[in-house]
Amino acid sequence: xxxxxxxxxxxxxxxxxxxxxxxxxxxxYTRSAGVAFFVTGALLCSKLAKLxxxxxxxxxxxxVLRAMPSSHASTCTFFAVYITxxxxxxxxxxxxxxxxxxxxxVVLPWTCMIAMSRVRLGHHTWPQIAAGTLLGVCCAxxxxxxxxxxxxxxxxx
Numbered sequence: 001x002x003x004x005x006x007x008x009x010x011x012x013x014x015x016x017x018x019x020x021x022x023x024x025x026x027x028x029y030t031r032s033a034g035v036a037f038f039v040t041g042a043l044l045c046s047k048l049a050k051l052x053x054x055x056x057x058x059x060x061x062x063x064v065l066r067a068m069p070s071s072h073a074s075t076c077t078f079f080a081v082y083i084t085x086x087x088x089x090x091x092x093x094x095x096x097x098x099x100x101x102x103x104x105x106v107v108l109p110w111t112c113m114i115a116m117s118r119v120r121l122g123h124h125t126w127p128q129i130a131a132g133t134l135l136g137v138c139c140a141x142x143x144x145x146x147x148x149x150x151x152x153x154x155x156x157x
Contacts, residue, residue: 005121012117015072019079030095038086038143042078045139049074049132070124070132073115077136078143080104080111085144 005013023042027035049071056068084104092100115133118124124132 009117009120012114013121015076015114015117019076030093032093032095034086034090034093038082041082041139041143042075045078045136045143046071046075048139049135052131052135067124068128068131069135070115070118070128072118073124073129073132074136074139076111076114077133078140079136080107081137081140082143083107085140089144 011018023039027039049069052069053067053071084107087101087104092098115129118129119126
């Protein structure tokens with residue numbers, strides 16, 4: 001086999017589990033319709049990425065599994081862009097501390113690290129990451145423009 005992965009790269013390789021747990025905790029903690037709305041958008045973005053993979057059928061760098069676009073890049077980018085919009089446009093949910101408005105300062109760099117790790121781990125190529133990132137941005141803009149601005153006051157994200 002190859003050399004052992006550094007701890008930070010092992011952590012980033014488990015991103016889907018970490019993000020899923022953190023998202024579930026936020027949803028259960030807040031019991032917010034706004035958070036549920038956000039989670040629904042993230043799930044739809046992930047499903048769209050997987051359907052696009054089936055349609056394109058581009059192989060991964062090492063394995064024969066479909067890889068274009070990167071689902072990790074699309075979903076994490078959706079998280080980062082949507083959370084940034086929410087922090088800029090919506091009031092803080094009463095169950096969250098006030099400093100949650102600084103979440104983009106954590107989420108945006110984390111998203112970049114996840115995307116770069118997918119290439120370093122050999123799961124994707126840069127064009128696959130770029131396609132996933134573009135899909136995530138488009139989904140987040142659509143979800144934000146079409147829905148947050150219309151229902152943000154009701155949802156109180």
